[in-house]
Amino acid sequence: MPYFKQSVSVEALRAENVAKTYHSHGAPVVEALKGVSLKLSRGERIALLGRNGAGKTTFLRISSTLLLPSSGSLEVFGNDVVAHPEKVRPLIAVVPQEGKPFFHLTPRDQVYAYLRARGIDRATAKERAAEALGQMGLDEVADMMTITLSGGQKQRVMVATVIATKAPLLFLDEPTIGMDPFARREVWESMRKLTREGSTILLTTHYLDEAESLSQRLYVIEGGRVLVEGTAASIKQQVGGTLKVSVTDGEKLREQLSTFGEIVSDGGTVNLITGPDRINEIMALAVNAGLAATVGPVTLEEAFLKLVGRSIDEDEG
Amino acid sequence: MAAGIRLAGMKSFMATETMVQMHEWLAVLTGSMVQAALLVFVWVWAPGLLAYALVGALSYSVFLVGQRVLNEAAYIRVDHKLNELYHASPMSPESYFLGMSTGILLAYLPPVAFLAILLEILHPLGIVAALTLIASLLAVWAFSSALGYGVSTRFRDMKTIWPYSSLLTNLFGIVPPVFYPLFYFESSLRPLALLIPTSSSVALIEKAAGMVSLSPGEVVLGAGSLAAEALLLLAAGIYWARRTAREG
Ligand SMILES: Nc1ncnc2c1ncn2[C@@H]1O[C@H](COP(=O)(O)OP(=O)(O)OP(=O)(O)O)[C@@H](O)[C@H]1O
Numbered sequence A: 001m002p003y004f005k006q007s008v009s010v011e012a013l014r015a016e017n018v019a020k021t022y023h024s025h026g027a028p029v030v031e032a033l034k035g036v037s038l039k040l041s042r043g044e045r046i047a048l049l050g051r052n053g054a055g056k057t058t059f060l061r062i063s064s065t066l067l068l069p070s071s072g073s074l075e076v077f078g079n080d081v082v083a084h085p086e087k088v089r090p091l092i093a094v095v096p097q098e099g100k101p102f103f104h105l106t107p108r109d110q111v112y113a114y115l116r117a118r119g120i121d122r123a124t125a126k127e128r129a130a131e132a133l134g135q136m137g138l139d140e141v142a143d144m145m146t147i148t149l150s151g152g153q154k155q156r157v158m159v160a161t162v163i164a165t166k167a168p169l170l171f172l173d174e175p176t177i178g179m180d181p182f183a184r185r186e187v188w189e190s191m192r193k194l195t196r197e198g199s200t201i202l203l204t205t206h207y208l209d210e211a212e213s214l215s216q217r218l219y220v221i222e223g224g225r226v227l228v229e230g231t232a233a234s235i236k237q238q239v240g241g242t243l244k245v246s247v248t249d250g251e252k253l254r255e256q257l258s259t260f261g262e263i264v265s266d267g268g269t270v271n272l273i274t275g276p277d278r279i280n281e282i283m284a285l286a287v288n289a290g291l292a293a294t295v296g297p298v299t300l301e302e303a304f305l306k307l308v309g310r311s312i313d314e315d316e317g
Numbered sequence B: 001m002a003a004g005i006r007l008a009g010m011k012s013f014m015a016t017e018t019m020v021q022m023h024e025w026l027a028v029l030t031g032s033m034v035q036a037a038l039l040v041f042v043w044v045w046a047p048g049l050l051a052y053a054l055v056g057a058l059s060y061s062v063f064l065v066g067q068r069v070l071n072e073a074a075y076i077r078v079d080h081k082l083n084e085l086y087h088a089s090p091m092s093p094e095s096y097f098l099g100m101s102t103g104i105l106l107a108y109l110p111p112v113a114f115l116a117i118l119l120e121i122l123h124p125l126g127i128v129a130a131l132t133l134i135a136s137l138l139a140v141w142a143f144s145s146a147l148g149y150g151v152s153t154r155f156r157d158m159k160t161i162w163p164y165s166s167l168l169t170n171l172f173g174i175v176p177p178v179f180y181p182l183f184y185f186e187s188s189l190r191p192l193a194l195l196i197p198t199s200s201s202v203a204l205i206e207k208a209a210g211m212v213s214l215s216p217g218e219v220v221l222g223a224g225s226l227a228a229e230a231l232l233l234l235a236a237g238i239y240w241a242r243r244t245a246r247e248g
């Protein structure tokens, strides 16, 4: 892979001010991306998070040469994505959102055929197909017609097809959708393995535990812009604390609790996001009021809800 | 327009498509139903015209192969998004289009070969007629596949595609003199029939087999337009494949 070797110093992906406006026939004009900038270093695993319609798929499709941006610039290992897609394509592989394998091939044939079409020799393709299918836990169904597989198994075939390429840069759009918790962990493990071997991964997911466990950095996209960027820990910091105190039926303490941090209600439970310093005071307050309270870490999901929610409020306000 | 064609990956993708189609062997069979039914009608009502109907069935079958390309290209793009896997890869867009077209052709070849054997039994072809048959049918395939691929790229869901595919099949396969000989066609419209790839292929094959007579001018018109249309559409197909590998 000549491009790969030539450019040891450049980023795997560099996007600057990428914007995209859709002008679909007979539909309103949609500004899906309004200037997204992002950098992926070689060997990184990065997740894009964001609500439905935030622009994640649009960004992935532009980066993977499948969609033209309206403006902005992108480079994959130093190659211009817009001007020279033919230089970028050998370096990437894509799991499209809601993609499906060929129904009338076996998973083994599907992976093998795809690797062959990418110019990989027979012996290597055979070996890699077996390896990828094994990693995705598909050994037992590898020689059955794909149409007879379950939904999650079909999705595993898509992921197996793409990870078997070992392409330098992989784009995975909701790769674990519909997978059981075991299968998801198999995907995470193979992603880690791929990046150890030098590949770079950009994925999207709505499972925030997955994003936290799998990716080294996150970008939260909201309304076509990058809302926040950083590690899961740093993003959690931005919501004003790393701990969450949950007080069951705590409505009557809401006002007092709010002096310690930010309140998020969830049914009758009042959740307080705070730091470790004043935990004792807060617990005492709850106990004295005769209420049950528990302390736990703030999850990425809570941070996400808080940050994106704040941004929606600001837009509306 | 189609300069610098890169065929990386084409052979592998062709094999993939042939494999996929052969698993749907029922579709290969049902793809021959209209031809079989028309052959039976002709056999019952006008057995003397059976050889003509066979030539027509051959051209129609090959035209249908191109319409399978329309359906397959649309289906694996709209329902499976497999085009994204192949376009975001070292395989060139033209390999995707040509690999799919040739792969489907290979899968649909057995019924075509069967019809050709029937024709050979009923009306033995000389070497010139046999070569004319092969060349004309290849031109129809190229025309129809490229047209099918081009049309497939214009739709976002399968339901809107079906009527177009059936419109094209009837327009090119049933209305012009394909299943019936040119001399039954309104004579003032004969040049038009020679401009339509399906009916011109039939006229040229039947002329080479001594089944119809065409003036030298008509031969030039038929052969010239068939070759030009096939090459033009093939070039356009490659152009469409490249352009649509990335959406605008
Ligand atoms: N082909 C298209 N034509 C017109 N608008 C589109 C098209 N594709 C996406 N959009 C619009 O662009 C915006 C971003 O869509 P996109 O698919 O990128 O979102 P997403 O973040 O991937 O969402 P999800 O989490 O639901 O997958 C949405 O408002 C969507 O309606």
Ligand SMILES: [Mg+2]
Binding pocket: A056, A057, A058, A097, A173
């Ligand atoms: Mg999406």
